[in-house]
Amino acid sequence: MKIDCCGLACPEPVLQTKKALESLGEDAILEVLVDSIASKENVLRLAQNAGYEARSEEREGGKTIIAIIKGFTCNIASDTKADTFLDKTLFLKSDKVGEGELGAKLVVGFLKSTLELPKLPKRIVCVNTAVYLTTADEDSPVMQILKVFEAKGVEIYSCGVCLDFYGVSDKLKVGKIGNAYGTIEMLFGGEGTISL
Numbered sequence: 001m002k003i004d005c006c007g008l009a010c011p012e013p014v015l016q017t018k019k020a021l022e023s024l025g026e027d028a029i030l031e032v033l034v035d036s037i038a039s040k041e042n043v044l045r046l047a048q049n050a051g052y053e054a055r056s057e058e059r060e061g062g063k064t065i066i067a068i069i070k071g072f073t074c075n076i077a078s079d080t081k082a083d084t085f086l087d088k089t090l091f092l093k094s095d096k097v098g099e100g101e102l103g104a105k106l107v108v109g110f111l112k113s114t115l116e117l118p119k120l121p122k123r124i125v126c127v128n129t130a131v132y133l134t135t136a137d138e139d140s141p142v143m144q145i146l147k148v149f150e151a152k153g154v155e156i157y158s159c160g161v162c163l164d165f166y167g168v169s170d171k172l173k174v175g176k177i178g179n180a181y182g183t184i185e186m187l188f189g190g191e192g193t194i195s196l
């Protein structure tokens with residue numbers, strides 16, 4: 001089966017891919033055509049999280065074809081660090097906690113303090129201006145903190161639509177590009193959400 005998701009805004013490529021996969025029988029291949037980095041990353045992650053093998057190939061005109069092989073289950077190793085995480089999501093809606101210079105200092109302080117907790121949140125989701133945190137300069141204090149979270153195994157996602165809106169998609173330095181469907185799944189699927 002082949003589906004064309006070019007020109008579709010987030011989360012439509014993921015939703016269309018999910019529906020197509022559900023309609024296919026076992027041992028089938030789904031080819032998905034996308035035309036943005038965010039759509040490519042999100043469709044690949046959907047397939048991999050569902051346990052399917054997925055491969056992508058760049059095409060002319062900035063398009064990518066993704067082949068998802070249904071009926072092949074990946075052997076995903078169990079998380080040996082499971083006891084170091086809480087199944088919680090840290091949901092960041094801004095690059096500041098409050099306003100101005102103080103708000104910028106507070107977000108760094110809160111994130112740094114979170115690293116000191118005995119158990120870390122399983123994931124961090126950045127939406128709206130919080131995507132400025134994951135696209136900050138390499139030597140900025142917030143980037144250094146986020147790199148430590150990632151090194152410890154915390155999943156970090158930045159809203160693809162937000163990255164595009166603020167024109168910083170090409171500046172993502174930590175984590176992966178997320179989508180609305182995946183974010184909602186994380187917020188409702190875990191044991192809770194902490195919002196800043």
